Amino acid sequence: MHFCVENLLDWYDNHQRLLPWRQEINIYHTWVSEVMSQQTVLAVVVPKFSEFIKQLPTVYDLAACDEETLRQLWSGLGYYARARNLQKGAKMIVEQLNGHFPQSYEAWLKIPGCGAYTAAAIASICYYEKVACVDGNVIRVVSRLLALSDVWSQSGQSAIQDYVNNIIPAERPGDFNQAMMELGATICRKSKPLCHQCPLQKHCLAFTNNCIAQCPPKKPRRTSVNIELFALIIWHKETNTFALVKRTKRFLKDTIGFPLVSTDEVIELESTLYSLSIQISKPTDNFSHTITHHRISGRVFIVQLTENSDSALILQKLGFSAPIYWVKRSDIAEQLATTLDKKVFQLFLMQN
Numbered sequence: 074m075h076f077c078v079e080n081l082l083d084w085y086d087n088h089q090r091l092l093p094w095r096q097e098i099n100i101y102h103t104w105v106s107e108v109m110s111q112q113t114v115l116a117v118v119v120p121k122f123s124e125f126i127k128q129l130p131t132v133y134d135l136a137a138c139d140e141e142t143l144r145q146l147w148s149g150l151g152y153y154a155r156a157r158n159l160q161k162g163a164k165m166i167v168e169q170l171n172g173h174f175p176q177s178y179e180a181w182l183k184i185p186g187c188g189a190y191t192a193a194a195i196a197s198i199c200y201y202e203k204v205a206c207v208d209g210n211v212i213r214v215v216s217r218l219l220a221l222s223d224v225w226s227q228s229g230q231s232a233i234q235d236y237v238n239n240i241i242p243a244e245r246p247g248d249f250n251q252a253m254m255e256l257g258a259t260i261c262r263k264s265k266p267l268c269h270q271c272p273l274q275k276h277c278l279a280f281t282n283n284c285i286a287q288c289p290p291k292k293p294r295r296t297s298v299n300i301e302l303f304a305l306i307i308w309h310k311e312t313n314t315f316a317l318v319k320r321t322k323r324f325l326k327d328t329i330g331f332p333l334v335s336t337d338e339v340i341e342l343e344s345t346l347y348s349l350s351i352q353i354s355k356p357t358d359n360f361s362h363t364i365t366h367h368r369i370s371g372r373v374f375i376v377q378l379t380e381n382s383d384s385a386l387i388l389q390k391l392g393f394s395a396p397i398y399w400v401k402r403s404d405i406a407e408q409l410a411t412t413l414d415k416k417v418f419q420l421f422l423m424q425n
C-alpha cells in the first residue's frame with residue numbers, strides 16, 4: 074500500500090462522519106446518497122436522504138413513485154433533473170434487470186444519470202472494485218499533495234486520474250475514495266485548510282513549498298451569456314389558482330413551474346391573448362437569475378383569466394400542453410421548487 078494511503082485510511086477510520094448511508098453497505102442507499110450529494114451540502118442531504126428512504130425504501134418504490142411525490146421528496150436539494158434521472162435508472166433496473174442492481178463500474182455507467190464519478194463510488198464501495206473517484210475535493214487534495222500548477226487541462230486531469238488510479242488500494246477501494254472526499258471536504262478545504270490536522274501533511278508538496286494558495290489554480294471561467302426571458306403567471310382570479318406547467322425547453326427543463334417564454338415567443342403570445350380578449354399585465358420590474366453561465370434578465374407577465382375563460386383552450390392556444398397543474402394560492406409557496414419561480418412569484422405578490 075502506498076505510504077500516504079495508510080495514513081489516510083487510519084485517519085478515516087478514526088474521523089469519518091457518521092452518515093446514515095454508511096451504517097451498512099446497501100447499494101440502493103449508496104446510489105441515492107451519491108446522487109443527492111452531487112452539488113448539495115451534506116447538512117441538507119442527510120435529513121432529505123432519511124425521509125427519501127423512509128418514503129421510498131426500495132428501488133421498486135422509487136420506480137413506481139408518482140412525480141408529485143418525487144418532486145416533494147427532492148425539494149430543497151436543487152437540480153431536479155438528478156431526481157428524474159434517478160427514477161429513470163430505477164425503472165431501468167426494475168423493468169430491464171428484474172430489480173437486480175448492476176454489478177460493476179462499467180454496468181453502472183449504462184444507468185441514466187450515472188456518470189463516471191457515481192459509478193466509481195458505487196462500484197468501489199459496494200463491490201470493492203478498484204476504481205478511483207475524482208471530484209472537486211479529490212482534485213484539490215491531489216493538486217496540493219503534488220503541488221500541481223496545471224489541473225484543468227486535459228493532461229492535468231489525466232495526471233490526477235492516473236495518480237489516484239495508482240494509489241487506490243485493492244483491499245479498501247471504497248474507503249479510500251470516501252476518505253479522499255472526506256479529507257477534501259473537512260480538512261483540505263478550499264480556503265483555510267487545516268494542515269495541522271492533516272494525515273498527509275508530511276507528504277504534501279504544497280505544504281512543504283508553501284504554495285497551498287496556488288493549488289489548484291483558479292479554474293478558467295466560462296464566458297457568461299446574457300439571456301432575456303419572460304415568465305407567465307396565468308392566474309384564475311375567481312378560484313385564485315395559478316397554472317404551472319412541466320417545462321420542456323432549455324432552461325429548467327423537466328421542472329414544474331411558471332411557463333417561461335423567450336422574447337420572440339412573447340410577441341406571438343401577446344397577439345394570441347389579444348385575439349382571445351384575455352387581459353395581460355404590463356411586464357413587471359426585472360428580476361435577475363443565474364443558471365450556470367447564463368445570466369438571465371427576466372420580467373413577468375400576469376395573464377388574468379376570468380370565470381368564463383376556457384382555461385384549457387387558452388393554454389392550448391398559447392402552446393402549453395398537458396399536464397397543466399392548477400395550484401391554489403394557499404399552496405403555491407410550497408409547490409414552487411426552483412429559486413427562479415420563487416422570484417417570479419415574489420414579483421406577483423408585490424403587485425397583488
Ligand code: SF4
Binds near residue numbers: 217218268285
Ligand atoms: S497538508 Fe494541508 S494542503 Fe496538504 S493535503 Fe493536507 S490539508 Fe491539504
